[in-house]
Amino acid sequence: MEEINNIEVGPCTESNYLKPFRVHYSQNGTKKSWDFMRTHDSVSVLLFNTTSHCFVLVKQFRPAVYMSEWERLKAQPANTPEEGAAEAAGPEPPEGQSGAGGSSQPPASMGVTYELCAGLVDKPDLSLEEIARQEVLEECGYDVPASRLKRITSYRSGVGVTGSKQTMFYAEVSDDNCVGAGGGEPGEGELIEVVKVPLHEAMTFAYDERKPKTMGVIFSFIWFHNNMAPKYKISTNV
Amino acid sequence: MEEINNIEVGPCTESNYLKPFRVHYSQNGTKKSWDFMRTHDSVSVLLFNTTSHCFVLVKQFRPAVYMSEWERLKAQPANTPEEGAAEAAGPEPPEGQSGAGGSSQPPASMGVTYELCAGLVDKPDLSLEEIARQEVLEECGYDVPASRLKRITSYRSGVGVTGSKQTMFYAEVSDDNCVGAGGGEPGEGELIEVVKVPLHEAMTFAYDERKPKTMGVIFSFIWFHNNMAPKYKISTNV
Numbered sequence: 252m253e254e255i256n257n258i259e260v261g262p263c264t265e266s267n268y269l270k271p272f273r274v275h276y277s278q279n280g281t282k283k284s285w286d287f288m289r290t291h292d293s294v295s296v297l298l299f300n301t302t303s304h305c306f307v308l309v310k311q312f313r314p315a316v317y318m319s320e321w322e323r324l325k326a327q328p329a330n331t332p333e334e335g336a337a338e339a340a341g342p343e344p345p346e347g348q349s350g351a352g353g354s355s356q357p358p359a360s361m362g363v364t365y366e367l368c369a370g371l372v373d374k375p376d377l378s379l380e381e382i383a384r385q386e387v388l389e390e391c392g393y394d395v396p397a398s399r400l401k402r403i404t405s406y407r408s409g410v411g412v413t414g415s416k417q418t419m420f421y422a423e424v425s426d427d428n429c430v431g432a433g434g435g436e437p438g439e440g441e442l443i444e445v446v447k448v449p450l451h452e453a454m455t456f457a458y459d460e461r462k463p464k465t466m467g468v469i470f471s472f473i474w475f476h477n478n479m480a481p482k483y484k485i486s487t488n489v
Numbered sequence: 490m491e492e493i494n495n496i497e498v499g500p501c502t503e504s505n506y507l508k509p510f511r512v513h514y515s516q517n518g519t520k521k522s523w524d525f526m527r528t529h530d531s532v533s534v535l536l537f538n539t540t541s542h543c544f545v546l547v548k549q550f551r552p553a554v555y556m557s558e559w560e561r562l563k564a565q566p567a568n569t570p571e572e573g574a575a576e577a578a579g580p581e582p583p584e585g586q587s588g589a590g591g592s593s594q595p596p597a598s599m600g601v602t603y604e605l606c607a608g609l610v611d612k613p614d615l616s617l618e619e620i621a622r623q624e625v626l627e628e629c630g631y632d633v634p635a636s637r638l639k640r641i642t643s644y645r646s647g648v649g650v651t652g653s654k655q656t657m658f659y660a661e662v663s664d665d666n667c668v669g670a671g672g673g674e675p676g677e678g679e680l681i682e683v684v685k686v687p688l689h690e691a692m693t694f695a696y697d698e699r700k701p702k703t704m705g706v707i708f709s710f711i712w713f714h715n716n717m718a719p720k721y722k723i724s725t726n727v
Contacts, residue, residue, distance in 0.1 A: 254517050263509035266524040269650065271501035271509070274552050278680065279492050285552035286504040289560065290650075314512050314523035316645050316652030322527065323654070326613065364648050375564065404696050406704040407554050409647050410602050412507065412528075414554030416561070417704070442516065458642050466644040466655075470708040477711065 253312045255359040260318065290413040294383040294420065295369035296400065297471035298391060302426040304483065305447035306475075308365050308468060309390050309433075312442065316463060317362025324357050365446065365464040367419070367471060383420050391445050392433035393424040403474060419471060421479070450483070491550045493597040498556065528651040532621040532658065533607035534638065535709035536629060540664040542721065543685035544713075545629050546603050546706060547671075550680065554701060555600025562595050603684065603702040605657070605709060621658050629683050630671035631662040641712060657709065659717070688721070 263269070275284045298307035370386035372379065380397035387393050405418040435443035448456050456462065457472045501507070513522045536545035608624035610617065618635035625631050643656040673681035686694050694700065695710045 255514055257513070257515040257520075259513045260510055261513075263511035263524050266509050266511070268524045269507075269509040269526060271504050271507040272498055272556075273501040273504070274556055275495070275497045275499075276493055276552065277495040278550060282495075283552075286501050286506045287553035287556060288507060288650075289556070292557075292561070312516060313645075313648045313652055314514065314521075315525035315650055316648055318510075318512055318525060318527070319530075319645075319652040319654065323530070362652075364645050366648065404707065405698050406707060407551075407557075407602050407701050408704065409650075410551045410554055410604065410703060412526075412553055412647075412651075414551055414557040414600075414602075416557065460643050463645050465648060466646065466704050466708055469642065469644060470704055470711070473708070473711050473715065477715070 253359040253363065255312065255317070255362070258356065288413050290409075290415045291371040291373045292416045292418070293369055293371050293408075294379050294386065294418050295367040295467050295471075296383050296387055296420045296422055297367055297403070297475065298387065298393065299421070299423050299450075299475065299479070300425065300447065301423050303447065304450045306450065306453060306472065307368070307391050307393070307424070308446045308448060309368055309435075310363055310365050310444045310446045311435075312359060312362050313364050314362065316364055317357070317359070320357050320361040321355075324355060361463070363463065365462055365468055367465070367467045369467070379418050380420070383422075387422065387424075388431070388433075390433050390435050390443050392431035393422075393428045394430045395422050395424055395428055399423070403471065417467075419467065421471070421475070450480075491597040491601060493550065493555070493600070496594065526651050528647075528653045529609040529611045530654045530656070531607055531609050531646075532617050532624065532656050533605040533705050533709075534621050534625055534658045534660055535605055535641070535713065536625065536631065537659070537661050537688075537713065537717070538663065538685065539661050541685065542688045544688065544691060544710065545606070545631070545662070546684045546686060547606055547628050547673075548601055548603050548682045548684045549673075550597060550600050551602050552600065554602055555595070555597070558595050558599040559593075562593060599701070601701065603700055603706055605703070605705045607705070617656050618658070621660075625660065625662075626669070626671075628671050628673050628681050630669035631660075631666045632668045633660050633662055633666055637661070641709070655705075657705065659709070659713070688718075 269288060271286055271288055273284055273286050300307055368386055368390045370382060372382055374382060380400045383400055384397040387395055400420040400422050403419040403421050405416055407414055408417050433445045453472045457469045507526060509524055509526055511522055511524050538545055606624050606628045608620060610620055612620060618638045621638055622633060622635040625633055638658040638660050641657040641659050643654055646653055646655050671683045691710045695707045
């Protein structure tokens with residue numbers, strides 16, 4: 252899918268995206284401090300295409316995932332190539348520069364994740380549903396009214412670092428709602444592939460650890476199985 | 490549960506915990522860069538007590554969650570106290586210092602989250618199962634052999650920032666396995682409360698958005714319902 256090369260890593264002293272803060276506080280009389288980062292809340296949408304009986308996901312190269320995979324690979328002892336051994340080892344501290352083209356560079360596919368269509372809550376004048384609607388159009392090319400978005404639930408993510416709130420929606424779309432190719436905003440550097448997962452393969456897909464994905468994908472597929480599948484009279488083989 | 494006060498927030502120029510890096514790379518010939526952070530992978534464990542038919546969770550004050558809630562509260566227009574209005578607004582940029590005791594300070598409970606027993610994969614010589622076993626003992630007080638941990642699945646978290654891999658396990662414990670009170674390592678500043686959620690209340694709990702929780706809690710409860718509940722012949726009212 253992707254060709255990734257010329258990789259160089261360095262420390263990041265000033266970032267427009269990652270801004271650490273420190274909070275000092277007293278907890279039951281004991282003074283403490285904690286380093287955290289501010290991020291926007293986010294929304295995600297499980298999209299089910301009722302024409303083709305497929306889930307609509309997005310797939311993209313995630314540099315942070317790729318670097319995490321590379322660290323795990325580097326930490327893996329050379330004589331124990333099994334996955335289990337790699338997982339048992341923690342990530343190494345980074346080198347100042349990681350030159351490109353080294354023999355240990357993993358394939359780009361290891362940094363490509365399957366995710367629900369999602370976006371940041373960064374427009375104060377729009378409802379969560381409106382923001383979700385825009386993401387569905389931009390990323391997946393489906394035009395659905397905000398009123399057709401069903402709220403599944405919300406939860407906290409990155410409780411140690413960001414603690415932001417994520418709200419998940421469900422929307423049924425048909426081929427008739429498809430008005431574009433999706434793919435995100437190239438102007439913002441987004442390079443998103445729209446992927447369809449047939450309903451009858453969904454649970455196998457959800458638990459296939461060779462396909463890197465977010466928990467949102469796994470959770471929402473099971474949620475659908477329990478709450479929506481009976482409507483479609485389809486066995487999803489949980 | 491907690492008394493939180495004397496809160497002060499400032500920028501964090503040097504952190505032992507949050508270390509931003511920048512990766513430069515070429516994607517299909519186009520030069521790009523991305524700011525990310527390294528974190529350890531992690532493990533989590535869904536614990537089911539077969540004596541009391543309860544799930545065993547942990548509950549703790551999370552400064553990052555609390556600050557995120559506070560930002561959302563500040564962004565909420567004064568004349569629209571409904572939850573929906575607060576959620577529609579994005580977080581504000583931080584002030585240099587947020588004095589304590591302001592009338593808008595939310596209750597500490599808004600920063601307290603329900604989570605699965607979990608820990609970082611930071612011991613290269615231990616298997617994921619061994620690390621999970623240690624966390625179960627330290628945080629929840631149950632002594633279970635690593636061999637009794639059943640792997641549920643793995644997934645990627647914080648795909649935009651950390652991209653770390655989380656592996657989830659399931660373990661059945663009984664009151665006989667309880668050898669201590671749990672509560673984490675006070676020397677490491679951990680102040681963890683062990684909480685039991687009765688099986689018959691689990692699904693209501695999972696979708697109760699007034700109780701802040703991680704997606705891991707919601708997903709694992711549904712996973713149990715679909716995969717384990719039949720064994721206990723108990724309806725979990727999904």
